Amino acid sequence: MTYNVAILGASGYTGAELVRLIATHPSLKITGLSGNSKAGMAMADVFPHLRHLDLPVLTTIEEMDLSAVHLVFCALPHATSQAVISKLPKNLKIIDLSADFRLRDPADYEKWYGKGHAATEMQGEAVYGLTEFYRDQIKDARLVAGTGCNAATGQYALRPLIEAGAIDLDQIIIDLKCAVSGAGRSLKENLLHAELSEGAHAYAAGGTHRHLGEFDQEFSAIAGRPVHVQFTPHLIPANRGILATCYVQGDPATIYDTLNAAYADEPFIEVLPMGQHPSIKHIRASNFCHIGVVADRVPGRAILIAALDNLTKGSSGQALQNANLMLGLPETEGLMLAPVFP
Ligand SMILES: NC(=O)C1=CN([C@@H]2O[C@H](COP(=O)(O)OP(=O)(O)OC[C@H]3O[C@@H](n4cnc5c(N)ncnc54)[C@H](OP(=O)(O)O)[C@@H]3O)[C@@H](O)[C@H]2O)C=CC1
Numbered sequence: 001m002t003y004n005v006a007i008l009g010a011s012g013y014t015g016a017e018l019v020r021l022i023a024t025h026p027s028l029k030i031t032g033l034s035g036n037s038k039a040g041m042a043m044a045d046v047f048p049h050l051r052h053l054d055l056p057v058l059t060t061i062e063e064m065d066l067s068a069v070h071l072v073f074c075a076l077p078h079a080t081s082q083a084v085i086s087k088l089p090k091n092l093k094i095i096d097l098s099a100d101f102r103l104r105d106p107a108d109y110e111k112w113y114g115k116g117h118a119a120t121e122m123q124g125e126a127v128y129g130l131t132e133f134y135r136d137q138i139k140d141a142r143l144v145a146g147t148g149c150n151a152a153t154g155q156y157a158l159r160p161l162i163e164a165g166a167i168d169l170d171q172i173i174i175d176l177k178c179a180v181s182g183a184g185r186s187l188k189e190n191l192l193h194a195e196l197s198e199g200a201h202a203y204a205a206g207g208t209h210r211h212l213g214e215f216d217q218e219f220s221a222i223a224g225r226p227v228h229v230q231f232t233p234h235l236i237p238a239n240r241g242i243l244a245t246c247y248v249q250g251d252p253a254t255i256y257d258t259l260n261a262a263y264a265d266e267p268f269i270e271v272l273p274m275g276q277h278p279s280i281k282h283i284r285a286s287n288f289c290h291i292g293v294v295a296d297r298v299p300g301r302a303i304l305i306a307a308l309d310n311l312t313k314g315s316s317g318q319a320l321q322n323a324n325l326m327l328g329l330p331e332t333e334g335l336m337l338a339p340v341f342p
């Protein structure tokens with residue numbers, strides 16, 4: 001059977017990445033693509049790298065015919081997303097890539113996003129989209145909330161360790177580097193080539209980045225008590241990729257064994273041999289996440305390094321993995337592409 005899918009926000013980076021991945025998916029057909037300022041344009045004119053594909057023209061969301069669509073990917077900015085999703089037909093399966101349905105508590109949403117949520121009843125219904133940890137719920141979900149890309153990277157390194165009680169919960173530091181496509185395709189001064197290239201800077205230091213809402217929600221739920229990690233992201237002059245270096249207190253060998261056991265059967269999570277360092281070059285444009293464990297020179301301390309592609313495992317690849325589950329398809333379908341190297 002072929003399932004029809006529509007992509008809202010197809011003229012953005014994650015939307016285009018969804019098109020790239022779905023183009024060779026054996027069971028999905030793209031029947032609708034939306035843009036906002038780009039509505040009315042051909043995808044080939046917005047994204048020349050997709051020129052070889054026979055794709056629908058970008059329309060507005062209002063113009064889109066969803067009557068024969070099985071699943072919608074919503075790759076819109078947060079806040080816009082909740083307004084759009086709350087009006088979609090109730091029979092549609094939806095994967096939201098924005099932040100709008102990641103936080104289960106409306107008060108948390110308001111705290112981290114500075115505005116009340118307009119569809120609080122749907123917040124409770126949404127399943128958090130970190131596939132490896134919510135697989136069974138995702139299979140039966142109508143609405144799945146794709147994770148933040150930074151939040152996903154840190155969680156892959158740390159979740160099994162918190163679950164196993166293998167690290168000190170009050171001494172977790174996540175030092176993360178994010179490539180520029182993480183900020184989306186809209187024009188921002190600090191993303192201009194002249195200001196970005198040869199540079200690197202921290203942002204949202206001091207515990208203000210909104211992905212802390214996801215870390216707090218998820219880590220505290222696993223631990224059964226509040227967990228407040230220290231987290232500072234940095235913008236780096238790369239196009240795609242996230243590298244999270246996490247400093248923890250715990251026995252390195254136990255940490256390594258715990259991660260290895262947790263991910264032994266996971267098709268997309270690779271724990272590297274002890275002591276090896278992941279690189280964003282090794283997961284580029286793929287759905288893989290690499291995790292390295294290094295023992296510190298001081299006993300009882302370890303460094304975890306996780307790398308994934310923000311546009312693939314951090315958003316659109318994750319979304320496709322979840323779509324496969326929601327539609328009863330093999331979870332890895334369309335996603336086993338090797339990373340692009342060099
Ligand atoms: N980039 C990343 O690495 C990640 C992004 N996300 C989240 O995914 C979502 C999409 O991100 P990304 O693709 O990077 O964003 P982009 O800025 O690249 O794209 C945004 C898309 O939304 C459309 N859009 C903007 N405003 C409106 C509106 N008012 N009504 C309808 N459509 C609108 C744009 O249309 P047009 O261009 O035609 O105006 C475009 O298609 C965001 O919520 C983001 O936070 C999540 C994880 C990672």
Ligand SMILES: CC(=O)N[C@@H](CCC(=O)OP(=O)(O)O)C(=O)O
Nearest residue numbers: 098099148149150178179182183
């Ligand atoms: C470089 C850069 O700006 N990166 C973004 C990553 C955004 C992301 O994961 O998406 P959401 O906005 O959907 O949470 C950031 O750190 O905010």
